[in-house]
Amino acid sequence: MTTLARPEHGLLAPEHPDPAPPSSQADYHAMASPAELLRSLPAGPRARASVHAGRAAVKRVLSGEDPRWLVVVGPCSIHDPRAGLDYAARLAELAADVGDTLLIVMRAYFEKPRTSVGWKGLINDPYMDDSCCLDEGMHIARRFLLAAAELGLPLAGEALDPLSPLYLADLYSWMAIGARTTESQIHRELASALDCAVGFKNGTDGTLDAALNAVVSASAPHAYLGMGRDGRVAVVNSRGNPHCHLVLRGGGGRPNYDSVSIALAEQALKKRDIPPAIMVDCAHGNSWKNHQWQPRVLSDVVGQILAGNHGIRAVMLESFIEPGNQPIPADLSQLRYGCSVTDPCVDWDTTSLILRNARNRLRPLLPA
Template identity: 85%
Template sequence: MTTLAWPDSPLRAAGHTPSLPPASQADYRAMPSPAELLRSLPQSARAAQSVNAGRAAVKRVLSGQDPRWLVVIGPCSIHDPRAGLDYASRLAELAAELDDTLLIVMRAYFEKPRTSVGWKGLINDPYLDDSCCMDEGMHIARRFLLAAAERGLPLAGEALDPLSPLYLADLYSWTAIGARTTESQIHRELASALDSAVGFKNSTDGTLDAALNAIVSASSPHAFLGMDHAGQVAVVNSRGNPHGHLVLRGGGGRPNYDSVSIALAEQALKKRDIPPVIMVDCAHGNSWKNHALQPMVLADAVSQIVHGNRSIRAFMLESFIEGGNQPIPADLSQLRYGCSITDPCVDWDTTARILRETRAKLRPLMGN
């Protein structure tokens, strides 16, 4: 057996410590390790029960073992923890009411991908002032997740920065890989190591290939560079995640939740030997980022199920206390309570109405 080696590498010299090049374009600021944050903000018994039960239920729904439908719903992003927990309390009550038909999981997103520049989320800039106190942002995000989980709500997040899951992933029951990162090898490898089910969104141009390749890739074991909970750079050996699935979010100037698009997605999944499990994202490209259209997208997808579709197992909606969205004002005291500062959201009253309507339409199909 031939062993590949580089025998004259200076790194083989005993006691050699390689020097680092000067960072002319960057400064470095220390972060607490994931282990330090988890020690200071550990899971409570109630939060752990909510997370574990949520993970198991999501996987059962997506596999068809549980006849309910998954609904991932909540603010486009959390910027005000007080308003976010107000929403979480309302959603927890509604989730209990509709639990016989719908498994409701709250969106608790703290990182926002940007096409160019803009506010990158609560972790990156928790005080909305470009101070970028990420250590405090991570602390605030974990406190929020603990408080929401203790209300009995399963939680959903987007894996954007590859290190953030070490701080937060133990509190998520469902994870998204976004349209801009589905093609990224790093994010596919990351997904292969997560304990939660992972939804891969189709690309921003509306094509499915990147998401389908990601589902296959993430289901396989990988070895990749990462970081352990102590903050040490490490080789991560993942076992693969068998719970990847397709999220249709529209793109390329057209939606893809209609029956023809769903049929084409089913064919593409079958061709790749991927289980025909689809989540319809009612926001983003499917609603042209017009929150008033989200209820129509949901109603159309539900109608397809009523008329015999069995591949649509889940829905995603962006919802908050107040409808629409708002820019970040120079005077932060002028922020409207419970209104998104990123994508526009459906208001709470509309949220409760359309979810009750969805439950009424789907309840007769339970077990069919």
């Protein structure tokens, strides 16, 4: 067997030193590096303080050091920044009212995984016309996060594209790895390098193994190929993320928020020596994507906590100003203000009602 000697410069010398031409199947368009975007849209003192405080609070809640419960709530995806900030202002007021019991973090998702094809989110197609101006979408997304952070509201996102966090992750207090990417080694490595807590969702088939393996993997150090903030390819040496946890979102045609499913998840976490922190996603498979059932899921989960469960530390809700969802029309002026264009959401009035009710039910469990 022939072995390759290590060259002095640390790279294997290519047989043909000239770089290969770009693939004829793709075109390439340069965009600003992460460092350039962060310089043009920097976080101010209030936004930085909000992110720092939010990250610390989320970690304390998930570890049980803070006896409150984490609630990640907001639109399935942000498609209209104006409506999104309207929602954020409302949520900031609600967060202050229920903050003695619930730590509210707003969903601010800009990328959507698709089962086949469809609108991929504000970053990918900000004008919803298939123009796919990703560079402009990234600017719009960052401006939104800065404005929301200025409200003092902790923010949550989903790490879908492995490069996007370089542009935005400094403004997130919690991030998710979705059911379709939980098995991805790239996303596990990415999570190992993030400064915020990360939730891994169970697979779309409802099984837990992929998410449990992901939590173990992301808690360990990794060395992998990535991109530096200067936009150049870099070797990333992560330290490992000790604040990863399991998110139960249902799947395989059934929910998994019931007490038996929770008990089985707790056993699986204990077997792998993973801290017993569980988030229940009240949407997706746990509500069969019916927004009207999300309040029932939340009520059931609160009931389990009242009955003595200590493993459930967080819940997630998909919520917007108007209920349900809508297709993207050819004439974008026909879009309903504050209504999701991806998964259906609970309306604002219902959101406020059920979270205030959850706070009132759970408050007696906390120290006076």
